[in-house]
Amino acid sequence: xxxxxxxxxxxxxxxxxxxxxxxxxxxxxxxxxxxxxxxxxxxxxxxxxxxxxxxxxxxxxxxxx
Amino acid sequence: xxxxxxxxxxxxxxxxxxxxxxxxxxxxxxxxxxxxxxxxxxxxxxxxxxxxxxxxxxxxxxxxxxxxxxxxxxxxxxxxxxxxxxxxxxxxxxxxxxxxxxxxxxxxxxxxxxxxxxxxxxxxxxxxxxxxxxxxx
Numbered sequence: 667x668x669x670x671x672x673x674x675x676x677x678x679x680x681x682x683x684x685x686x687x688x689x690x691x692x693x694x695x696x697x698x699x700x701x702x703x704x705x706x707x708x709x710x711x712x713x714x715x716x717x718x719x720x721x722x723x724x725x726x727x728x729x730x731x
Numbered sequence: 732x733x734x735x736x737x738x739x740x741x742x743x744x745x746x747x748x749x750x751x752x753x754x755x756x757x758x759x760x761x762x763x764x765x766x767x768x769x770x771x772x773x774x775x776x777x778x779x780x781x782x783x784x785x786x787x788x789x790x791x792x793x794x795x796x797x798x799x800x801x802x803x804x805x806x807x808x809x810x811x812x813x814x815x816x817x818x819x820x821x822x823x824x825x826x827x828x829x830x831x832x833x834x835x836x837x838x839x840x841x842x843x844x845x846x847x848x849x850x851x852x853x854x855x856x857x858x859x860x861x862x863x864x865x866x867x868x
Contacts (some may be wrong), residue, residue: 668783689805690806691806691808692806692808692868693811694808694811694867695806695807695867696801697867697868698808698867703866703867704811704867706807707807710807725782
């Protein structure tokens, strides 16, 4: 699953560690999500959507859509 | 403030991991000590042996709960790495124990040792955790 996490983070001038702190996960998790190595759980995706004030679908893009 | 909270949480997690590793080490060291003690007659009475075995078993149970507690404190990716490692090590040990049992029945292997299986399980678990950490680095 592709995502726009890196772009949204860069727009706010946040580091991976900043975003990790805000989402209460490890920096390793943010890095893996940004590199499309790991798909976040639904609660984490909702948390990211709330943080960026966007819908989940606009942050996480379905490959098969 | 948020950074401070996260840093404190990381420190607490690190401390939990350290205590878990130390407890596991003490548990294994004690198990080896009891095993060798019985083998070489280091203990004065059966009562002493029974008490040590009981203490080691209780410590083992405490280690299980510490591991569960450690899993709860991890985030979802770290937990996935741990679960993948546990699944891999359990599957490998299961297959190895059946193969070992067949080899013993066929008398190709004479003395079957449970410690060999524990060694395989430990190696597979550690290798899988390292693989997960490298993969999701």
